[in-house]
Amino acid sequence: MKYEEIVQRLAPCGLDCSRCFNCHDGTIRRSATDLRDALAGFQKRAMSIAKNMYPEMEGYEQFAQVLDVMTRGRCQGCRSGGPQMPFCTARTCFREKGVDFCFECDEYPCSRNSYPELLAKKWRDNNERMKEAGVEAFYEESLQRPRYE
DSSP: OOHHHHHHHBOTTSOBGGGSTTBTTOHHHHHHHHHHHHTTTTHHHHHHHHHHTOGGGGGHHHHHHHHHHHTTOOBOOGGGTOOOOTTOOHHHHHHHHTOSSGGGSTTOSOSOOOOOHHHHHHHHHHHHHHHHHOHHHHHHHHTTSOSOO
8 A cells, every 4th residue: 555545544643543433434334334234124133032042132232322333433534633532632733743643753752642541652652663664564564453452
């Protein structure tokens, strides 16, 4: 994949927006929509199946609600203004600094973001790996790992 395409998939922090459950054009939203459509009308059968074969199906209604949330995909991505996460300034800072990724900034690593601890580690790890291996190699490597580690 070309650098320009990767930039459209990765947030400035290095997270893969295209694999996020809330991405408007993401793989999870598309897969959830396909699954919801394939299961159309199944709720009527779920209770019967729960009684006769799979008691786990008693939770089908809650599953359907979660699946519905995953079909919404409301986020346009950080590069388009994305979600309003008060702890993240990278979604706007990259424009101000004229960079594609945080590691390219002359102030990286900075203290502008107030990420929760696990996200701060992921931000540093992502950017250090992109700096070391290059954006294209980082992206290819990231596809081999689960999005939500």
